[in-house]
Amino acid sequence: MRISMHIKYSSYLKSRSGKIRRDISMENSEENLASAEQLNLHTIHSRVESISETLRSAKDFSGLRAPESQNLIKECILELQSGIEECLLEFSDLGALGVEELDMYLEDANKELNFIEAETLNTCNEIEILSRSLIEDSSKLESDLEGLNCSLSFIKSQNQGNLKMGKEIARTISTGNPEVLDRTNEENKIKVLELDQQIEDGKGTLSTLQDLFYIFKRFEAIEQIEDILTGLKVLDLEGNCIRLSLKTFLPTMESLLCQQKMEYAIDPTAVDHELVIEVSDETMDLKNVEIFPNDAFIGDIVDSAKSRQFCPSTILEMGSSLEWLVRKVQNQIVSCSLRRLLVKEANKSGHSFEYSDRDEMIVAHIVGGFDAFIKLPQGWPMLTCALKLISLKSSESHSRAISLSFICKVEEMANSLDVQTRQNLLSFADAIKAILVQQMRSEL
Numbered sequence: 001m002r003i004s005m006h007i008k009y010s011s012y013l014k015s016r017s018g019k020i021r022r023d024i025s026m027e028n029s030e031e032n033l034a035s036a037e038q039l040n041l042h043t044i045h046s047r048v049e050s051i052s053e054t055l056r057s058a059k060d061f062s063g064l065r066a067p068e069s070q071n072l073i074k075e076c077i078l079e080l081q082s083g084i085e086e087c088l089l090e091f092s093d094l095g096a097l098g099v100e101e102l103d104m105y106l107e108d109a110n111k112e113l114n115f116i117e118a119e120t121l122n123t124c125n126e127i128e129i130l131s132r133s134l135i136e137d138s139s140k141l142e143s144d145l146e147g148l149n150c151s152l153s154f155i156k157s158q159n160q161g162n163l164k165m166g167k168e169i170a171r172t173i174s175t176g177n178p179e180v181l182d183r184t185n186e187e188n189k190i191k192v193l194e195l196d197q198q199i200e201d202g203k204g205t206l207s208t209l210q211d212l213f214y215i216f217k218r219f220e221a222i223e224q225i226e227d228i229l230t231g232l233k234v235l236d237l238e239g240n241c242i243r244l245s246l247k248t249f250l251p252t253m254e255s256l257l258c259q260q261k262m263e264y265a266i267d268p269t270a271v272d273h274e275l276v277i278e279v280s281d282e283t284m285d286l287k288n289v290e291i292f293p294n295d296a297f298i299g300d301i302v303d304s305a306k307s308r309q310f311c312p313s314t315i316l317e318m319g320s321s322l323e324w325l326v327r328k329v330q331n332q333i334v335s336c337s338l339r340r341l342l343v344k345e346a347n348k349s350g351h352s353f354e355y356s357d358r359d360e361m362i363v364a365h366i367v368g369g370f371d372a373f374i375k376l377p378q379g380w381p382m383l384t385c386a387l388k389l390i391s392l393k394s395s396e397s398h399s400r401a402i403s404l405s406f407i408c409k410v411e412e413m414a415n416s417l418d419v420q421t422r423q424n425l426l427s428f429a430d431a432i433k434a435i436l437v438q439q440m441r442s443e444l
Helices: 002-016 026-059 066-090 099-157 159-175 179-228 254-259 299-307 315-349 404-415 419-423 425-443
Strands: 232-238 241-249 270-279 286-292 352-356 361-366 370-375 388-394
Touching (some): 099 179, 315 352, 361 425
Antiparallel strands (some): 352 361, 370 388
């Protein structure tokens, strides 16, 4: 914009130099030129001061304030206490394990600990490199800004010389000779271009420093998140995607199988998943979450995270938001895994069941051509909740003989059974089958 103004002003002087009357006041011409020069210097000086202020603000960043530090310490203490209680509860039966089983468990734990220590060392090295680069670039930017300030001071000190130059320009205009004016305008344009280039270089350096600072803070957030969440490892943090390796520990199946009156089988103690979290570049708003393998429906969790404004602006908020999201996903993984294992064991008893995690429903295929759609309550089977028959459909060959009132009556009777019967999947399926047979005989 300033270069364009100089070019237009130079053209205007050329076109008018031969037509200006000789009686134009020399003092007015000098004042106009001095005013234009002061405006350019003021604009450049303001831009340099703006960049310097931004750099000072970035250098003066002191991290978390005292109240935030105290809150973080309190949260860490509560999280540690909760983790200790969970560990004590989870490993309360270690005394019943044999020597070989304990050795295997300790060996696996030592391997995982060594791996985590290696990852932590790599992260610390990367943070040290980024910190060194941040300091070097900050020093270079400070040096460039000091050079700019010196140049501006020198130009400002030449005001008297510029006024004399203005007199010469005005005298040249009055005599009708534009050559000196053209040469002066070209020199001024070159100086402006040089200063503009220095300012643009400073802005580029500042942008690089801000990017490094942002990456540095993200690495700090990763380290805090891994410390907070058990079984979580950050695989990659590139662009607007965060890839997490998630290990979810499952509760023992022995008590659940006994409650469901099924034979005890060897069950997995943990399941591994990969979680890909996509956020926006600027605001960190949550855009999408994917899970691999896709054996647990998390669509409702993602929608809930978006509705609660998942947009962390600080490290604490980022850790808290990710912790909430990961906890919800792990709870869903535990629920779906246990339900899938129960359905697998139930199919060995002669019944045929299908589980849909998206609908939170189990379809029981009952002998006689009936499909019973059983709704699973929140928390089942970990919590003692009663199942509910929400729909009953017959095959095409039986659809003509079965009335809607018959189906409604069967559903009502099934849902009126005692809670203990409806807690058990096999018992509930047997009861539905018995009600169907009884009602069909009564209608004959």
